[in-house]
Amino acid sequence: MKVDVYQGEFGEPQAERLLWRAGFGPRPGEAAALAAQGLDGAVGSLLDPGPEQLVGPPPHGNDGHPLHPYAVWGEDHCWWLDRMVRTSRPLVERMTLVWHDWFATSNEGVGSQRLMIGQNELFRGHALGAFDRLLLDVTHDPAMLLWLNGTENVKGAPNENYGREMMELFTLGAERGAYTEEDVRQQARSFSGWQNRWSQLRGDFDFHFDLAQHDDGVKHVFGSSGRFSWEDACRLCVTHPLHAPFFVEKLWSYFVPTPPDSPTLAGLEALYTSGFSVKAVVGAILRHPDLHVGERMVKPPVVYVAGLLRRIGSGVTTTDWAWIGQLSGQQLFYPPNVAGWDDTRWLDTATFLGRWIGVSRLLQDHQRNPNHPPPGVPPDASTLVGQAVAFWRNPPLSSGTLGLLGEFARRALADATADWERKAYPALVENALRQLIAVSPDLQTA
Amino acid sequence: MRRRCCEEFTRRAEAGAGVRAIEPGMPLPAGTGMTRRGFVTRSLGLALTVYGAGPLGLFDQGIACAGAGRGGPILVSIFMPGGADGMSMLYPAGDPLYAKLRPNLALSGGQPFAEDARLAWHPALAPLAQLHSEGKVTALPAIGYDHPDQSHFTSRHYWEVGATDTELRTGWMGRYLDEVGTADNPLQGLSLTGQLEPTLATTRVPVAAIAGPDQYTFGTSGVWGSVGDRMLETLGRFGELHATDPALHTVSQVASQSDRLRKQLLPFADKTKLVSPVAYPQTSDGFPQHLAGLAAMIGADLPLRCVALEASGQYDTHAGETAALSTAFGVTAQSLLAFQRDLEARGVADRVLTLVWSEFGRRAQENGSGGTDHGAAGTAFVIGSRASGGMVGEFPGLAKGLDVDGNLKPTADFRGVYVSLLEQWLGFDAARIVPDAGRFARPKLVR
DSSP: OOOOOOOSOOOHHHHHHHHHHSSSOOOTTHHHHHHTTHHHHHHHHHHSOOSOOBOSSOOOOTTSOOOOTTTSTTHHHHHHHHHHHHBSOHHHHHHHHHHHHHTOOOHHHHOOHHHHHHHHHHHHHTTTSBHHHHHHHHHTOHHHHHHTTGGGOBTTBOOOHHHHHIIIIIISOTTSSSOOHHHHHHHHHHTTTEEEEEETTTEEEEEEEOGGGSOOSOEEETTEEEOOOHHHHHHHHHTSTTHHHHHHHHHHHTTOSSOOOHHHHHHHHHHHHTTTBHHHHHHHHHHOHHHHHSOOOBOOHHHHHHHHHHHTTOOOOOTHHHHHHHHHTOOTTOOSSTTOOOTTOOOSHHHHHHHHHHHHHHHHTSOOOTTSOOSSSOOOHHHHHHHHHHHTTOOOOOHHHHHHHHHHHHHHHHTOOSHHHHHHHHHHHHHHHHHHHHHSHHHHBO | OHHHHHHHHHHHSOOOSSOOEEOTTOOOOTTSOEEEEEEEETTTTEEEEEEEETTTTHHHHHHHTTGGGTTSOEEEEEEOTTOOOHHHHEEOTTOTTHHHHOTTTOOOSOOBOTTOTTOEEOGGGHHHHHHHHTTOEEEEEEEEOSSOOOOHHHHHHHHHHTSSOSSOOSOHHHHHHHHHOOTTOGGGEEEOSSSOOGGGOOSSSOOEEOSOGGGOOOOOTTOOHHHHHHHHHHHHHGGGGOOSSHHHHHHHHHHHHHHHHHHHTGGGSSGGGOOOSSOOOOOSSSHHHHHHHHHHHHHTTOOOOEEEEEOSSOOOOSSOHHHHHHHHHHHHHHHHHHHHHHHHHHTOGGGEEEEEEOSOOBOSSOOTTSSOOBOSOEEEEEESTTBOOSBSSOOOOTTTSBOTTSOBOOSEEHHHHHHHIIIIISOOOGGGTSTTGGGSOOOOOBO
């Protein structure tokens, strides 16, 4: 079963969308360079980007201090945001974000930025690898063990938390008839035995498997029986007939807003089941016509911010991005719950304000000064619109958006009556235009 | 720490907010083209004077918005996230099996529950026990639905949409707002969690999400005066773009809704106007402040109809339940008591009814980690001066009241509660909101 491949034109607009869906948008010149490779070359370069290079100066906090991602609240968020901005492997970073959402673990329950970043490195290492290996490693990842009470699940006193969520959210899905309540209880027994120690000095440490705490009795799962280990429990889920359809449909939803048709689904399942290869499935999704000609997607808040910084060639120069992420509905390492973020509902009046504040914060370092207008004739409305669009490196804007921007600039300039106003207003108008362009529907979607 | 950063930043950002609230008697800012408008908040007894931008009439628009929502009943939904242990809210001290099922978690020392001698209030819920004794709390000690789903997400979804239907995308309050709401009033459905609560999801009319009524201002670096007003006017006009693409449409609609909401909240842009007549718990958690802000908005007669927020705390207590619940219940219950007293002091308590709920209760038998796993029926409360008081349904007992999985069986259905709230409180035909509404018993929840 072959999956459909997009056959249309692959120019800069298509390359730009691909860079948004598979990464964090283009740096200056990047869309043109990718377009020159053609669709196949472009997807290939995203899937096999070579060793990571971090382009641009390292990040720092408000007073210029280097970030302390393990120790200081919010600097974990900024540390990862910087990686998204500077990486030469955008798809690897984007897949790391996908796994963070898929196996959503919150530091709210873990209480250790060090362990959260350890989990983050695990996701990065498995970004485009084999899902069965990823599942095994996540199952005994320290942050996950703490988050879903894995180290409190012992022989004779099972804790169902991980066993339930790994089937419902990670591998099989709810309401599909894939498992029963009894399966949840039996799986929980298979996962028993993970332990750790705690000390005042080190916090949670020494995560290990303790055979004495493991229930090695016979379990009955999905109709088969055996002395299942925790590895068996994982294997039973990924080889369950309902796993592959769950997996490819969920993975698809991160890249394309409309559901795949059934031939596509079948083709993706065939690619996946041959070896649990994430790369094979992602590659097919990135080449699919639905991605290139279908509906737009609202950019996730952190993708939006990373993309704005990349677009103007800027870096992370403030730790304000952490609380701005919170206001926008996406603080990294703090998903709302184990189901992750709701990717269909990023925008409401509160998170919109968060994005507005984010843009305003970015523009704080890029302002026209109304007190020092350039000499000569003050620019007119259309010149100001052109300059503001150029500030954002000429993103494509709809005629409707351009019409509103032009009308704004004309009216706002016409309000200037006093001589000082005629000199100062062009700078104010251009600053406002930069803000309006960034929050426009055109730039918040791709 | 986080909040302080945020305020510093908003203060640093220059104007663009269009209209600022300032003290009465202050001179008009020269050369801004603004005119002064007076606005008296009835129950605060304070005259708030603000400056409205003349040509735009922003302030008037905000206040004039949708008078239809004004003065009517307000329904508040408070969600306890994670599946709160109902058997610890009203704990069955008098049930002989309680100590056996909960050897480590069994509670003691709580006030007795008047309607059922077997039950007692969690000590940290004493503020609710107080309100119950005043007849202002209706307790539902075993609320749920048949064939319970023990997934947080599925069960919460059922409660949010008001039906055991995984496909429904609108909230039950959202569908009510779609029937009675207007296109110009986002405040008719207000989420106070900083994100839209799915209970309020609509298809036709706008609803609002904010982190607090005093934090909804749009500033921009290097923009001020009439240019700032024009900028925000343009933000509102993104709604005119009429994109056919769903994502573009979403952004343009949210942009114009945000601008409308901003105008509606102008009276609160100055946080010194958010003075509460009663003391709320002092904690880093946002819940008490959300309720304090809500009481102030109701006192100022903003056009609210349905409000959703989350209680203090996380209730998915697979481990460490005793300590987690005593903190979470404590802040939640003290805040709810302060909210009720606040509404009473403002003279608006008879306009507000609050439903406190969770997606499910927890397993009757404790687990090995000092916690409990996911269960079925839980406990809910309806709170307000016009609540019926007493008890709805009953505690089914641990001997006969558990299902095959060891979870509490429901004696009240959440959809019946919604039907009663719609009919008895909001005066609306529940059959238009809740699927198969006729199927559910209608408990008396309002006096």
